[in-house]
Amino acid sequence: MRALFPISMLVLASMLVLAAPVARAIEATELLDDPVLEARARDISKGLRCLVCQNESIDDSDADLARDLRRIVRERLVAGDSNEAVRRFIVARYGDFVLLNPPFKASTYALWLGPLALLLLAGAGTAIHLRRRRAAADPTATPLSDDERRRLANILGDSQGRA
Amino acid sequence: MIPEIGHFALILALLVALVQGTVPMIGAARGDGAWMALARPASLAQLACVGIAFAALMYSFVVSDFSVALVAENSHSAKPMLYKVTGLWGNHEGSLLLWVLILALFGAAVALFGRNLPAPLKARVLSVQAWIAVGFLAFLLFTSNPFLRLDPAPFEGRSLNPLLQDPGLAFHPPFLYLGYVGFSIALSFAVAALIEGRVDAAWARWVRPWTLAAWLFLTLGIAMGSWWAYYELGWGGFWFWDPVENASFMPWLAGTALLHSAIVTEKRDTLKSWTILLAIIAFSLSLLGTFLVRSGVLTSVHAFATDPARGVFILLLLVIAVGGSLTLYGLRAPKLKSGGLFAPISREGGLVLNNLLLTVGCATVLIGTLYPLALDMFGAGKVSVGPPFFNRAFGPIILAAVAVAALGPMLPWKRADLAAVLARLKFALVAAVVAVVAVWLATGGASPLPALGMGLAAWLFAAALVELGGRLKLFRAPLADSWNRARNLPRSAYGTTIAHAALAIVVAGVIGSQAWQTEVIVLMRPGDTVDVAGYDFTLVGVSDVTGPNYTARRGRFTVTREGRPVTVMSPEKRFYPVQGMPTTEAAIHSTWIADLYAVIGEPAEGGGWSVRLYYNPLVPWIWFGAVMMALGGVVSLSDRRLRIGAPVRRRRRPAVAVPRTA
Numbered sequence: 001m002r003a004l005f006p007i008s009m010l011v012l013a014s015m016l017v018l019a020a021p022v023a024r025a026i027e028a029t030e031l032l033d034d035p036v037l038e039a040r041a042r043d044i045s046k047g048l049r050c051l052v053c054q055n056e057s058i059d060d061s062d063a064d065l066a067r068d069l070r071r072i073v074r075e076r077l078v079a080g081d082s083n084e085a086v087r088r089f090i091v092a093r094y095g096d097f098v099l100l101n102p103p104f105k106a107s108t109y110a111l112w113l114g115p116l117a118l119l120l121l122a123g124a125g126t127a128i129h130l131r132r133r134r135a136a137a138d139p140t141a142t143p144l145s146d147d148e149r150r151r152l153a154n155i156l157g158d159s160q161g162r163a
Numbered sequence: 164m165i166p167e168i169g170h171f172a173l174i175l176a177l178l179v180a181l182v183q184g185t186v187p188m189i190g191a192a193r194g195d196g197a198w199m200a201l202a203r204p205a206s207l208a209q210l211a212c213v214g215i216a217f218a219a220l221m222y223s224f225v226v227s228d229f230s231v232a233l234v235a236e237n238s239h240s241a242k243p244m245l246y247k248v249t250g251l252w253g254n255h256e257g258s259l260l261l262w263v264l265i266l267a268l269f270g271a272a273v274a275l276f277g278r279n280l281p282a283p284l285k286a287r288v289l290s291v292q293a294w295i296a297v298g299f300l301a302f303l304l305f306t307s308n309p310f311l312r313l314d315p316a317p318f319e320g321r322s323l324n325p326l327l328q329d330p331g332l333a334f335h336p337p338f339l340y341l342g343y344v345g346f347s348i349a350l351s352f353a354v355a356a357l358i359e360g361r362v363d364a365a366w367a368r369w370v371r372p373w374t375l376a377a378w379l380f381l382t383l384g385i386a387m388g389s390w391w392a393y394y395e396l397g398w399g400g401f402w403f404w405d406p407v408e409n410a411s412f413m414p415w416l417a418g419t420a421l422l423h424s425a426i427v428t429e430k431r432d433t434l435k436s437w438t439i440l441l442a443i444i445a446f447s448l449s450l451l452g453t454f455l456v457r458s459g460v461l462t463s464v465h466a467f468a469t470d471p472a473r474g475v476f477i478l479l480l481l482v483i484a485v486g487g488s489l490t491l492y493g494l495r496a497p498k499l500k501s502g503g504l505f506a507p508i509s510r511e512g513g514l515v516l517n518n519l520l521l522t523v524g525c526a527t528v529l530i531g532t533l534y535p536l537a538l539d540m541f542g543a544g545k546v547s548v549g550p551p552f553f554n555r556a557f558g559p560i561i562l563a564a565v566a567v568a569a570l571g572p573m574l575p576w577k578r579a580d581l582a583a584v585l586a587r588l589k590f591a592l593v594a595a596v597v598a599v600v601a602v603w604l605a606t607g608g609a610s611p612l613p614a615l616g617m618g619l620a621a622w623l624f625a626a627a628l629v630e631l632g633g634r635l636k637l638f639r640a641p642l643a644d645s646w647n648r649a650r651n652l653p654r655s656a657y658g659t660t661i662a663h664a665a666l667a668i669v670v671a672g673v674i675g676s677q678a679w680q681t682e683v684i685v686l687m688r689p690g691d692t693v694d695v696a697g698y699d700f701t702l703v704g705v706s707d708v709t710g711p712n713y714t715a716r717r718g719r720f721t722v723t724r725e726g727r728p729v730t731v732m733s734p735e736k737r738f739y740p741v742q743g744m745p746t747t748e749a750a751i752h753s754t755w756i757a758d759l760y761a762v763i764g765e766p767a768e769g770g771g772w773s774v775r776l777y778y779n780p781l782v783p784w785i786w787f788g789a790v791m792m793a794l795g796g797v798v799s800l801s802d803r804r805l806r807i808g809a810p811v812r813r814r815r816r817p818a819v820a821v822p823r824t825a
Contacts, residue, residue: 096544111546
């Protein structure tokens with residue numbers, strides 16, 4: 001519970017009256033002896049959410065559930081699963097909710113593409129708005145079209161001819 | 164008796180706010196000076212009433228009056244005095260009372276220091292401020308009364324959450340609220356201007372110091388929160404992209420954009436309606452943050468329904484405030500005339516780009532924060548949006564803003580020559596390239612991304628110095644001449660330099676902490692030595708200690724480097740018996756360019772203790788940079804123009820009579 005809402009100060013105070021699971025973030029006793037497997041376990045753990053916490057990975061969390069997940073990840077790795085297989089194993093049990101990095105699929109298109117779309121839209125909108133404003137306030141800001149230029153040349157030529 | 168006085172004062176405050184919200188507003192519409200003048204005493208009376216209520220609650224906490232339900236739930240007689248005091252805002256009701264107190268404080272400050280504001284504008288600003296107060300005072304009184312009594316009173320209180328019994332967290336809320344609530348002034352000014360239908364350079368000059376003050380408090384508040392997370396959560400992280408953090412970060416982003424767009428409105432009399440909109444957005448996001456945190460909607464969409472009174476009330480406040488302001492904006496903004504024109508490459512253009520990037524960045528955080536809630540609400544499944552999303556989606560946007568921040572201050576107004584500006588930035592470019600190469604080589608040519616990030620930080624830092632040097636004509640004019648220029652340069656110019664250089668330092672700190680942290684998790688017995696990034700940590704022993712209201716296990720490490728002693732570190736694991744809760748107190752030794760960080764864990768079955776040791780390079784720069792950024796705000800705020808307030812609004816009629824050409 002300690003790290004349920006990390007920075008949230010008083011804010012949490014009202015919510016923090018929840019129960020407090022007494023375990024802590026990853027401990028030396030949980031580590032695997034094989035450093036390569038352990039490094040893979042840490043890599044996987046960083047992307048898995050402690051389900052009862054706010055945006056905390058299971059590595060950083062104190063919750064009992066996080067500890068269980070850390071153990072499951074290591075058990076699967078020792079059993080010979082690939083990183084991807086371990087993730088699939090966990091997602092199959094807990095759903096996409098367990099992934100801190102949301103998968104790219106129909107229900108998250110708006111999430112992943114939204115910022116880029118906003119940037120493009122806002123950028124284009126700003127550019128158009130500023131251009132219009134300049135054009136409206138200062139007619140010389142819009143260059144003459146070729147056709148207009150030809151007509152202007154004609155008129156000027158005419159007047160010069162007559163003068 | 165005392166709590167009842169507080170309760171009564173709170174009711175009086177609501178009544179005063181109702182008067183303050185109507186009479187001066189009507190007076191301004193009718194041009195009635197006496198009615199408008201009521202705003203000033205009313206704001207002061209409101210501060211007095213809320214102040215009395217706050218003092219009454221404070222008294223109840225200090226003397227541990229457990230007949231007050233709030234005190235019984237959040238305090239304990241054995242708690243240190245500091246935490247008895249700060250326990251006041253370590254809960255829902257008390258923190259809202261603090262919110263309202265700060266709101267009244269800002270209103271009274273405008274009433275007192277805004278002497279040169281035109282009477283109608285001042286009356287309207289204070290009236291709008293009172294509307295916000297009405298909303299929150301009603302919320303307090305009807306759903307979250309802090310003065311409710313218990314009968315019979317318990318003998319002992321349930322004490323404050325041990326997590327909140329920490330100096331960092333104790334002062335974090337007031338600063339955060341000074342920021343959040345400070346933006347209400349920007350909103351009040353915006354709404355008042357919309358009602359008046361007039362926004363000019365003078366308006367922007369009046370609104371800027373308030374925005375600046377709110378922004379610098381928010382900067383400090385956020386930094387304090389992340390500092391707390393860093394030393395208290397015990398694994399060296401400082402930012403989680405947690406919805407509650409995002410709730411404070413979004414107003415900061417919008418407020419930063421507002422600060423910059425207000426410069427354009429002040430100096431060039433343009434971008435007016437955009438500045439107004441940003442003022443509305445900044446405070447709306449503060450309200451949204453309050454809603455997210457206070458309604459319980461974050462824990463789960465369904466938790467919201469379990470305590471509907473509070474959640475619905477805040478949601479209603481949010482809808483009325485945001486919807487009302489935006490409707491008014493939609494009606495009035497098109498009538499605001501825009502002033503000066505500018506080419507795309509110009510100071511204005513740079514500030515527009517700054518605003519574009521900051522607001523899109525802000526929107527990205529908003530999407531990431533609300534997406535899981537929205538998806539859940541529509542029954543489309545549950546997802547988590549964690550740090551990987553924010554790093555990928557928000558990171559590039561903010562880094563682009565950092566790159567542009569180097570150029571912006573060097574661009575002249577109206578029309579600029581980009582090639583000339585880049586030529587002046589040769590030095591910064593060289594600094595950036597040197598930084599990239601040096602970092603890349605020093606880190607053994609691993610991933611190039613962190614090296615590029617450090618290059619970006621060096622680019623911004625060097626550009627800030629080059630810009631200041633250019634203003635002083637350093638090395639191009641005699642030194643005495645530069646000295647004179649340095650003395651005459653407006654403080655706000657120094658503020659810009661300091662804040663931009665500080666941003667570069669923060670960026671470097673964030674990248675360093677992400678890219679090069681060394682972590683060792685290991686079982687140690689007393690006498691064991693472990694090497695962490697060149698530092699030798701020796702566990703001397705583990706002992707039990709007793710604090711005022713906790714017991715603790717304290718580890719003792721001596722740290723040496725190449726045989727020379729560096730420091731002694733004593734991390735603790737505390738246990739608070741009243742709540743049955745443990746907390747981690749990491750030991751941190753900062754060398755200015757890196758932190759050594761030690762955490763003591765659980766005893767192992769076969770003897771020894773599980774410990775976590777970290778070497779966190781550049782991490783101290785994050786908070787150093789944040790404080791420096793706020794300092795830039797302070798320096799800017801002390802600028803003569805802002806300090807004395809704005810000059811009198813330019814007369815509509817020219818002073819010299821001009822013969823009429825009929």
